[in-house]
Amino acid sequence: MHVESIEVITAILDENDRVAQHNREHFDAQGVLAINLMSSPGSGKTSLLEATIKALAGEMKVAVIEGDLATENDAARIRACGVPAVQIQTGNACHLDAQMVHDVLHDLPLGGLDVLFVENVGNLVCPASFDLGVHRNVTLLSVPEGDDKPAKYPVMFRAGDLTLITKVDLLPHIEEFSVDRARDSLRQVGFDGTIIEVSKRGGAGFTAWLDWLRSAVAAAQAQKRNVGTAHAEAAS
Amino acid sequence: MHVESIEVITAILDENDRVAQHNREHFDAQGVLAINLMSSPGSGKTSLLEATIKALAGEMKVAVIEGDLATENDAARIRACGVPAVQIQTGNACHLDAQMVHDVLHDLPLGGLDVLFVENVGNLVCPASFDLGVHRNVTLLSVPEGDDKPAKYPVMFRAGDLTLITKVDLLPHIEEFSVDRARDSLRQVGFDGTIIEVSKRGGAGFTAWLDWLRSAVAAAQAQKRNVGTAHAEAAS
Numbered sequence: 001m002h003v004e005s006i007e008v009i010t011a012i013l014d015e016n017d018r019v020a021q022h023n024r025e026h027f028d029a030q031g032v033l034a035i036n037l038m039s040s041p042g043s044g045k046t047s048l049l050e051a052t053i054k055a056l057a058g059e060m061k062v063a064v065i066e067g068d069l070a071t072e073n074d075a076a077r078i079r080a081c082g083v084p085a086v087q088i089q090t091g092n093a094c095h096l097d098a099q100m101v102h103d104v105l106h107d108l109p110l111g112g113l114d115v116l117f118v119e120n121v122g123n124l125v126c127p128a129s130f131d132l133g134v135h136r137n138v139t140l141l142s143v144p145e146g147d148d149k150p151a152k153y154p155v156m157f158r159a160g161d162l163t164l165i166t167k168v169d170l171l172p173h174i175e176e177f178s179v180d181r182a183r184d185s186l187r188q189v190g191f192d193g194t195i196i197e198v199s200k201r202g203g204a205g206f207t208a209w210l211d212w213l214r215s216a217v218a219a220a221q222a223q224k225r226n227v228g229t230a231h232a233e234a235a236s
Numbered sequence: 237m238h239v240e241s242i243e244v245i246t247a248i249l250d251e252n253d254r255v256a257q258h259n260r261e262h263f264d265a266q267g268v269l270a271i272n273l274m275s276s277p278g279s280g281k282t283s284l285l286e287a288t289i290k291a292l293a294g295e296m297k298v299a300v301i302e303g304d305l306a307t308e309n310d311a312a313r314i315r316a317c318g319v320p321a322v323q324i325q326t327g328n329a330c331h332l333d334a335q336m337v338h339d340v341l342h343d344l345p346l347g348g349l350d351v352l353f354v355e356n357v358g359n360l361v362c363p364a365s366f367d368l369g370v371h372r373n374v375t376l377l378s379v380p381e382g383d384d385k386p387a388k389y390p391v392m393f394r395a396g397d398l399t400l401i402t403k404v405d406l407l408p409h410i411e412e413f414s415v416d417r418a419r420d421s422l423r424q425v426g427f428d429g430t431i432i433e434v435s436k437r438g439g440a441g442f443t444a445w446l447d448w449l450r451s452a453v454a455a456a457q458a459q460k461r462n463v464g465t466a467h468a469e470a471a472s
Contacts, residue, residue, distance in 0.1 A: 005244045005248060008241045008244050012241060040276045040277045040278060040358070040360075040381075041276045041360050041381055041385055041388070041389065042276065042378075042380060042381025042382045042385060047412075068388050069361065069388060069389055069390065069391065070387065070388055070389075070390055071384075071387050071388050073384060073387065073388070092361075092365070092391060094330065094359070094361035094362050121361065122276070122360065122388070122389075123330070123359060123360070123361055123362075124276075124277045124358065124359070125305065125328075125330035125357065125359055125362070126330050126359075126361070126362065129328070142278075142380065144278060144378065144380035144403065144406070145276075145277055145278025146278045148307075148309060149277055149278060151306065151307050151309065152277070152304050152305060152306055152307050152309070152358070153277060153305055153306075153358075154305065154306055155305065155328060167380065170380070170406070170409060173406060173409055176283075
């Protein structure tokens, strides 16, 4: 690549990191856990959010930022579950960036929220390079995609704190996927986070995902209390 | 976006178009039909190629350029079918470009070939913006991805001459996909090409795909004869 284009890309990523840090300060100040969901198109991000919102109704306050090149479809699906959602339409852009997320925070009050999900554009490459200011990155790998995807898209899977293997109810119909091979492939590319298998039919994996979420929310809220205590001590 | 980054991107695309035209001249000079296959990760591009190569054995001479961020897996799968394949490993790059294709043409003699397939990086956004110098763009949409993908990734589907709806054997298990809704969605985003439903189990759709391919090969070879005749007439 040309030197001038490398310089421009580096400048774009530096500016993105600055805005991402600013977003994180917003989230931390409110004790809101922010989670970036990434995957190929059609791996089940929105379906996972619908099921999660229903399962946590009355327990957690959730809001969602949806990213797509076009349509408001996903935000409409989330609003139908009774929680606030804003849609970012990226046009030709293949990923969300920190500024896009920052721009919609004005339309999404953070006060009182427990979790903010950011559903990124369906793309197993580009979103991994842009920090949004979230606390956790979750990558979905759906059974019909095949268990070779971590080896072929290592940057994305390494960027995640949690990999959810989705659509495991389809395992009997998909010979190209073995959960053992997928787990091996994730470890081989250097992913050292948690791996959970989920299905839209619920079950043990879905419960494990909710528990992972509860722990992460508790950590974000403890972080807010610590920040508050430190401020109070500094002021006293 | 900053003015300077727009200028750099425009310069990159202009240079890509120049190299793409050069690639096309190579293909035309040999009467080789070049086809770019694009889709999400795991939509069945390599499986389609394996089945196509087997079905056309003895009828057409085929070669394949494989694009992935990492691994030689797909090239190895194609070579196991008995045809030449070269693997491009893009590293962090989210798409193939014309220069990458040009660079590997030295390793892939075009003489005597009928079809050169270029399997792009699995990505439903970025590959659509980079002409590789091919004659036809084919986009795959797999049933498990859901029938809303044309609406959400309109640029990619509009860029295609043919949309293959793949994995239709999974239709009984996937409530998120109706072939009628997918066809409507393709027409609504302005796709005016051919739509064919295929399954790894063969059947009428797979025969229609082979016929589409035979027609396109015949057109490329007629083009070569016309160019040859025009050259002969110009020289006489």
